[in-house]
Amino acid sequence: HSVLTQPPSVSGAPGQRVTISCTGSSSNIGAGYDVQWYQKLPGTVPKLLIYGNTNRPSGVPDRISGSKSGTSASLAIAGLQAEDEAEYFCQSYDSSLPGYVFGTETKVTVL
Amino acid sequence: EVQLVESGGGLVKPGGSLRLSCAASGFTFSSYTLTWVRQAPGKGLEWVSSISVTGSYTYYADSVKGRFTISRDNPKNSLYLEMNSLRAEDTALYYCANLMASGPYNWFDPWGQGTLVTVSS
Numbered sequence: 001h002s003v004l005t006q007p008p009s010v011s012g013a014p015g016q017r018v019t020i021s022c023t024g025s026s027s028n029i030g031a032g033y034d035v036q037w038y039q040k041l042p043g044t045v046p047k048l049l050i051y052g053n054t055n056r057p058s059g060v061p062d063r064i065s066g067s068k069s070g071t072s073a074s075l076a077i078a079g080l081q082a083e084d085e086a087e088y089f090c091q092s093y094d095s096s097l098p099g100y101v102f103g104t105e106t107k108v109t110v111l
Numbered sequence: 112e113v114q115l116v117e118s119g120g121g122l123v124k125p126g127g128s129l130r131l132s133c134a135a136s137g138f139t140f141s142s143y144t145l146t147w148v149r150q151a152p153g154k155g156l157e158w159v160s161s162i163s164v165t166g167s168y169t170y171y172a173d174s175v176k177g178r179f180t181i182s183r184d185n186p187k188n189s190l191y192l193e194m195n196s197l198r199a200e201d202t203a204l205y206y207c208a209n210l211m212a213s214g215p216y217n218w219f220d221p222w223g224q225g226t227l228v229t230v231s232s
Binding site for chain 1: 146148155156157158161170172173206213215216217218219220221222223224
């Protein structure tokens with residue numbers, strides 16, 4: 001089902017920086033469609049972290065950032081904290097379906 | 112508080128039907144495109160269907176086209192998903208989500224907690 005590929009897991013010690021990749025294709029990210037990033041904590045609804053590839057909604061700390069290049073996008077979390085331990089997924093649009101597409105989800109573990 | 116609450120999930124036999132509902136509160140429901148997204152056990156998220164502000168336009172994933180019908184009742188702040196000819200592969204947690212838009216950008220927010228649909232004999 002998932003059209004966008006993410007690593008199953010990433011980990012880092014408190015204070016470190018981790019990045020999560022989101023790899024798509026020429027019909028979604030590579031076609032210029034924006035990428036959004038969400039965080040999902042156990043038992044809670046997904047929370048928007050990044051919209052339009054690089055924009056943070058109010059309330060999201062600036063240690064969280066997004067980028068996009070070619071057919072991929074990335075989410076970076078700097079100064080890793082225990083509260084960052086969660087699932088993260090990317091989302092975009094795919095013209096070949098057509099419809100919205102999601103990433104395979106990445107579990108971030110704080111060591 | 113901005114909130115979406117799904118209901119209507121349950122256990123149904125293959126070939127059966129189910130109707131999901133999503134009740135909205137805390138925002139102007141009638142101003143936004145609404146969407147159903149699902150997540151099968153151990154799988155990633157899958158977009159299922161979207162409906163325009165007035166309900167005039169509906170969109171479906173190929174996997175559900177012809178079997179599922181999305182609708183909305185703006186005065187009741189409610190979104191629905193009528194699911195027919197259900198298959199085992201439709202087993203999933205079904206979320207409703209609001210499609211927010213700002214300038215050229217759009218994103219899903221808020222999301223509901225989800226309602227579980229299990230298709231099994």
